[in-house]
Amino acid sequence: MNGTVDNTLEISGLDTSYGRIPMLRGVSLNVPSGQVCCVLGANGAGKTTLVKAILNMVKADRGSMKLEGKNMDSWPTHKRVKSGIAISAAAVGTFHKMTVEDNLKMGAYYIDDSLLQERLGEIYQSFPVLRERLRQKAGTLSGGERTMLAIARAVVNKPKLLILDEPSLGLAPIMIEEVFEIIRRLRATRQMSILLVEQNAVKALSVAGCGYVIQKGAIAFSGTADALGRSEFVENPVM
């Protein structure tokens, strides 16, 4: 993981806090372009905090972040999204009173009207579950369908960096399989870099090229996915 320009995302020395309580401490992390990197960590380790800090929804106290080599520290959230970072987090929910179609359109906030139909068409190809439910209110979707919607809403942007926060959360094994199949397909296109936040280490490592472990707000491991798979963090289930 070297070279500045080859990294889609570069974070160095990131600190955040909630009120006066420090959360992330000196987090440095790179996502090389076209790769899938996973971030593993126990409940409350600070994974979602990291994701939100990348979008400036949680303010950084220190440290700096670059998107494709450009410093983005001063960019507000909407500018970061516009510049090519998309987050899918099923736990955040949907626009529950809007239809599935409107949810996707809101997700594609910065996509030109002329491009929108084409992009939506592509999404319906990859997410047939959603195509059947376009007119349904998002609040009435099942958990699995909602996860699909959350992923589709981010992918429709064809972002430079796709961040998936626990896409397997609360899903049955067969759905988890489907989600990871989608991640594999996205990886194969090599169009976007993916930061995959997961608790399911085995699944995450099966698609990732590089891996990080967060413990109590600090990076405890960084390296290739293979090395991570062989390390104590995955061998020993108590992380």
Add this chain to the structure above:
Amino acid sequence: MEMFWGLAVSAILLGCTYTLVAIGFSLFFGVMDVVVFCCGDIAIFGSFAIIGAYAVAQSAGLFGVFPFWVCVILLILIGAVFCAAWGLITHQLSIKPFQNSSELMPLLSTIAMGTVIKEGLGLLFKPVVNTISAAFDRESAVTVVSGRNPQGFPSLLLPDGTVGARYLTIIVITAVILLLLFLFLNKTKMGMSMQAISQNKELSLMTGINVSRVIIITFLIGGVMLAVSGFLVGSYQKLMSFDDGAMYGAKGFSAAVVGGLRNTWGAVIGGMLLAFVEVFVSGYIPKGTAYSSIAAFVIVVIFIVFKPDGIIGDKSVEKV
């Protein structure tokens, strides 16, 4: 039967004015999750802006220069600009600074803002001094000078038309405003963004909506709605008092609660329901006028107890 129809018309008119204020409450609540308690005062501020602008226009001889209807539209626009500006000031001074503190703070600060508007109007608009009563009674002289008397609202709406035509116009204006609002909320990106923020603020940020900009625009649009409602109230009541905003805001808020706070259509139904109860209680119950407002608030309490989500309800609330 004639009485019934007469009352029904009054109720619809009153309902129109409540509805627009209620929508102000629900728009603001939607994007900010706070009850902006000075909506009624902002609307009355709009009425007084129009009264003031009318006086200025008259002394400048504007009515001789332009056709009457052009002047009326100008006056309403001036009211709209003032209210939009005041909506923005309310947001910047009494809501935004308290975003991260307790939810009670913006309640208090918007009530305080309402008082500022109210008392400001009271001081600013000195009524035609009734010299006779002032000469006889020192106390009333003091009251008069500090502006406690009602102001006449200029006849801007069909001054030569019949009362019926004027009433019809009030209803039509309200309907047109509601239609425009509906189109705006559902057919434009900005309107959809407002709905998105109202439904899920965190997700709105994640999808890249410029939330703070949308909030500011909501306050501007809400201010314009309140100005129109101030214009309609003035045209309907003919006489405006600087502190009308308190009761008016309480009614608008109640209508919004009955309708389910976040729900624009609920606000319309809530406003109408409240107005009908009020008008019919004062019409059919002997000495009912004294109790009409109480009856309206009883309805609100009943709704809070039995249907806290409002008339339309929100059945698809998400289980996260």
